[in-house]
Structures are given as structure tokens and as C-alpha cells.
Amino acid sequence: MGNQPAARLSQTLMGRKVVLMLFHNDLRINDNATLLKAAEIASTNNGRLLCVYVSDLADTLTKQTNKTPYYFDEMGRSRKQFLVESLVDLNESLQRLSNRLLYLPTDDLSTDKLPSTIDAFTQLCQLIEQHAVTDIYISQTADYHQNQAYKVLQHQFPQISWHRYSNNTLFAVMSSTKDLPKSFTQFRKQIEANHDLLNAENNLTITPMPKSLPPLPDDMIGNSVFFYKAQTFDKHAQHERCFKGGESSAISHLNSYFKSEAPSTYKVTRNDLDNWKHSTKFSAWLANGSLSVKVLLNRLRQYECEVIANDSTYWIWFELLWREYFYWYALTHLQKLFWFRGISQDAPSTCFNKERLEQWQTGTTSYPIVNACMHQLKATGYMSNRGRQIVASCFIHELGLDWRYGASYFEQHLIDYDVASNWGNWQYLAGVGADPRGCRQFNLKKQTQQYDPNGDFINKWQGNKISE
Numbered sequence: 001m002g003n004q005p006a007a008r009l010s011q012t013l014m015g016r017k018v019v020l021m022l023f024h025n026d027l028r029i030n031d032n033a034t035l036l037k038a039a040e041i042a043s044t045n046n047g048r049l050l051c052v053y054v055s056d057l058a059d060t061l062t063k064q065t066n067k068t069p070y071y072f073d074e075m076g077r078s079r080k081q082f083l084v085e086s087l088v089d090l091n092e093s094l095q096r097l098s099n100r101l102l103y104l105p106t107d108d109l110s111t112d113k114l115p116s117t118i119d120a121f122t123q124l125c126q127l128i129e130q131h132a133v134t135d136i137y138i139s140q141t142a143d144y145h146q147n148q149a150y151k152v153l154q155h156q157f158p159q160i161s162w163h164r165y166s167n168n169t170l171f172a173v174m175s176s177t178k179d180l181p182k183s184f185t186q187f188r189k190q191i192e193a194n195h196d197l198l199n200a201e202n203n204l205t206i207t208p209m210p211k212s213l214p215p216l217p218d219d220m221i222g223n224s225v226f227f228y229k230a231q232t233f234d235k236h237a238q239h240e241r242c243f244k245g246g247e248s249s250a251i252s253h254l255n256s257y258f259k260s261e262a263p264s265t266y267k268v269t270r271n272d273l274d275n276w277k278h279s280t281k282f283s284a285w286l287a288n289g290s291l292s293v294k295v296l297l298n299r300l301r302q303y304e305c306e307v308i309a310n311d312s313t314y315w316i317w318f319e320l321l322w323r324e325y326f327y328w329y330a331l332t333h334l335q336k337l338f339w340f341r342g343i344s345q346d347a348p349s350t351c352f353n354k355e356r357l358e359q360w361q362t363g364t365t366s367y368p369i370v371n372a373c374m375h376q377l378k379a380t381g382y383m384s385n386r387g388r389q390i391v392a393s394c395f396i397h398e399l400g401l402d403w404r405y406g407a408s409y410f411e412q413h414l415i416d417y418d419v420a421s422n423w424g425n426w427q428y429l430a431g432v433g434a435d436p437r438g439c440r441q442f443n444l445k446k447q448t449q450q451y452d453p454n455g456d457f458i459n460k461w462q463g464n465k466i467s468e
Contacts, residue, residue: 015045016045016046016047016048017041017042017044017045017047017048017134017135018042018047018048018050018131018132018133018134018135018217019038019039019041019042019047019048019049019050019133019134019135019136019137019214020049020050020052020127020128020133020135020136020137021034021035021038021039021049021050021051021052021137022052022053022054022136022137022138023051023052023053023090023101024053024138024139024141024143024146024289025139025141025143025168025287025288025289025418026139026167026168026289027053027086027087027089027090027246027247027288027289027290028090028093028247028250028289028290028291028292029090029093029094029097029209029210029247030206030207030209030247030251030292030295031167031206031207031209031292031294031295032139032167032207032209032289032292033139033165033166033167033207034137034138034139034163034164034165034167035051035137035210036207036208036209036210037137037163037165038135038137038163039210039213039214041135041137041163042135042213042214043214047214048131048214048215048216048217048218049099049213049214049215049216050102050127050131050133050216050217051094051099051100051101051102051213052101052102052103052104052124052127052226053087053090053101053102053103053104053228054104054105054120054121054123054124055103055104055105055120056120057120057121057124057146057149058143058145058146058148058149059145060119060120060121060149070352070402070404070405070408071408072408072409072411072412074412075412076378076381076412076413076414077381078379078380078381078382078413078415079381079412079413079414079415079417080231081245081381082243082244082245082284082288082381082415083245083288084230084231084245085244085245085246085249086245086246086247086288086290087101087103087228087230087245088228088230088245088246089245089246089247089248089249089290090246090247090290091228091230093247093248094213097210097211097212097213098212098213098215099213099214099215099216100216100227100228101227101228102127102224102226102227102228103226103227103228103229104120104123104124104127104226105118105119105120105123121149121152121153124153125153125156125157127226128157128160131217131220133157133160134160134161135160135161135162135163136153136157136160136161136162136163137163137164137165138150138162138163138164138165139164139165139166139167139168139289140164140165140166140167140168140169141168142326142327142328142330142331142419142420143330143419143420144330144334144335144337144338144419150162167289167292168289168293168327169293169324169327170197170204170293170294170297170320170324171195171324174328180328180329180332182434183434183435184321184322184325184434187321187325188318188321188325191321191324197297198297198300198301198304198314198317203298203301204294204297204298205294206292206294206295206298242276242281242380242382243281243284243380243381243382243415245284245285245288245290245415246290247285247290247291249285249290250282250285250290250291251291253281253282253285254282254291254295254296254299257280257281257282258299258300258302258303260277262277262278262280263280263300263303263307263312263313263316264307264308264310264312264313265312266279266280266312266313266315266316267311267312267314267315268312270315270385270386271384271385271386271451272384272386272451273372273373273376273384273386273387273451273452273457274376274384274456274457274460274461279384279385280316280319282296283416283418284382284415284416286323286416286418287415287416287417287418287421293320293323296320297317297320300313300316300317322421323418323420323421325424325434326418326420326421326424326425327420327421329420329424329433329434330419330420330423330424331420337419337420337423337424337427338404338423339432340402340403340404340432341432342427342430342432342433343427343432343433343434344431344432344433347432348396348402348403348430348431348432349400350396350400350401350402350403350430351400351401351402352401352402352405353399353400353401356399356400356401357399357401357405359399360374360391360394360395360399360401360406361374361409362374363375363378363462365394365398365399367394367398367444368448368458368462369390369444369447369448369451369452369457369458370390370391370394370444371458371461371462372452372457372458372460372461372462373387373388373390373391373461374391375461375462376461377410377413377414378413379461380415381413381414381415382414382415382416383414386447386451388410388425389429389440389442390442390444390447391406392406392425392426392429392430393429393440393441393442393444394442394444396429396430396441397441398444403426403427403429403430403432404426406426407422407423407426410422410426428440
């Protein structure tokens, strides 16, 4: 990056730390060990703290190297809005702690310093150089491409100290990813035999929220092109939306959910296709880190202690273990998460077909239950777990399509997109993942009769075609 800038020399002489906290899927201030540790080290000798969110950091590098043909560029409207709301809430929280969120790439690139051709990675490098960053803090992630981007950035700045903390999982480490059980059932039995957190004597330890944050560098205070500016959405984007992004909304939903009777009936109602109260709906906030999974589990334990512990409350724990399994599965298999043959020895007998793919995307197949689910996804950015299994099974079996295009389309639109759970589940259903029974196919007629016997869901969503 050229000669050492004057700013770096000045910081070095003063012994002052300039810390960059690089947010990714940890968009909260509560139970965020990465933020707390970054604040603590930046407080040393009157240091400075940069809280940064980089949009599409991994995508920027992927586009420059080996972009895959099954990747869909533009983030869906609902997912984008949920992210914007999450960033707005995070920025407000940081401002209450005397700092604020910096966003790259900036939406306003009209200045001479930042011409519109500069991508997110280059902007980040310029920010690091300009402010002589000494330390970078990140949360551990199972996102292979994000980790590759971190490696490139670390190579670019070998003089900077990197710090990683566990923020997104129940367990900070596994004994060895090489020892990860080949199936979820084996994993669950192993965990419940050795680390049964649901029934442990004590709650999980929660990282305290910082009381305040060190300030931004002096030349950024009061005015910066990088200050986060929220985008606005028209009324059309509000169609059928129940989710609102951000830690504040996550905590509000957590409180209301566990004050209701819903946890005690979850196992019975979880397969409902369209009722807000019939499943937990925590997945979206967990996915981008607005909600801590440890906070959630502690609240579940409290509910079992104070209200009831039954098969339904256990099943919430069961689903959290699925999430945990896929995280370590993604870390174990790395780029194989995106391979056509997955982690299996044989490739599926499916292929790419543009016409059938478009029918599935637009909800114009010959299967009404599938069409309704796809319209729901396009309109809201959400689909029930049962709906996802139905449309994925149709995609792979009835339409005979390359499963990666389905996984990528979900990535584009789902507000609760999580790289490990999404791609792991698609591999599972395509028969190239962690399922020992191989490829799974659902009888679409039977699924319709069982989960939409009166046609209410189909009638509601068949006419709800939302275009991008």
C-alpha cells in the first residue's frame, strides 16, 4: 500500500491504538465479545475506535476471481430492507455509546476522494491506511468467502494485529472439526451426552454491554463521507412484512414470544405455512447477529424453569442444535459447501434449465403449493421451514434442477439467510450432504393435503405476485 503515512508514524510515536471493529454477522452491542474487546484495547492510551460495516466485501473479491454462474447479484428487497433496519438500529446504539457506524461502500461517492469506481474492499483499505489502524477485530464466522476476504486483507496489512472472538454459536470451539459427526443425529447425541446446555446447572455467560465506546479519530468527528445513511423504501416494499431488523426488534420479539404460550406448543404448530405465532421466528435476527443465540437459550431455559418444560420447548433447543451443527459443518467442509456434488462422492443427476428455473422463481410451475410459497418468499423475504422443504424438493425432483441455483436464490431473498444453514440444508435435501439416507423427495399432493387442506394458503398467495 505504499510508504508508511504520516498518520501511522504519529500514532506509533504516541503509542496510541487505532482499532477497527469490522462488523459482519454480529450486528448488536449486547453479548458481543468482539465489540467489548475492541473497545477495551482502543481505550488504552486514549486510542480511537472505528466501527465499520462493509457491504459485499466477499462478493467484491469473488467477482474479481471466479464468480459462479449460479450466483444472483442483487439482494432481494425484503432482505435488503431487513439489513438496512438492522444497521440503523446498530448505528443508533453505537451513537448512544459515543461512537457511530461507518458504512462501506458509501452510497454517496460524489467526492474527489472516493470516485464511484472504487469498490468496498478498496475503500476499506484506504480507510485503514488513512487512519493508521493498528488492530482489527472480527467475530468468527462459518462464511467461507468472508474468511477468504479476511485472509486477503490480512495479507495486505501484515503489520496489523488481528483478533477473533466467538459470537455466533453456543460453543466457542469444537474439539476438532475433523471429528464432526457425519450426521446431525450423531452430533445431537454427542452434545446432549457431554454438553447439555439446555439442562446445565448454570446459564450461559453473557458478555456485558460496553458502558461507552472510545471516540472516532479526530478528523472524522462531526463529518465523514462514511457515516451510515439509511436508505428509504417505498410502501410497496412494506407488503406483508412482519419482521423488522435490528437488535431492539429482536429483544422485543424475544420478550413477547416467551411471555406467550407459543413455546409450549411449538412442536405441534411449527409446520404451519403462514401463521406468525406458530414458529419462533428468531432465525432472521440470529442470522445477522442482531440476536445472540446464548441470550435466546438462556431465555428458553428460564421459560422451562418458570412455565413449562415439554416436547415443544425441547424442540426449540433441537432446532438450535441444527443451526449449531451446520455452522461447524460449513467450517469443516469449506468450499465443498458450494460444490455440485457437495461432500458426497457422486454428482446428482440434475442440471440447469433456464425455463424451469424461471417457472420456479416466479411461482408459475404446475404445483400450486410451490407457487404459493414462492410468491410468499418474493413478497416477504420469508418462508416457513416446511415451505422451504416443499419447494426445494420440487426444485430438485420434479423440475430436475441444479440445487445450487435454488440455494443461491434463497440467499438472494431470505431475510434469515445464513450461509451454513442455507447451503447445508440444500445439500441435505439434494442428497449430497449430511443426510445418511440420501436424497429426500416430498409428495407434493400429500404435503398440500396435510398442510393446506382447505387451500387457504394457496388462495392467499397465488395472487400475490410481487415483482422486483
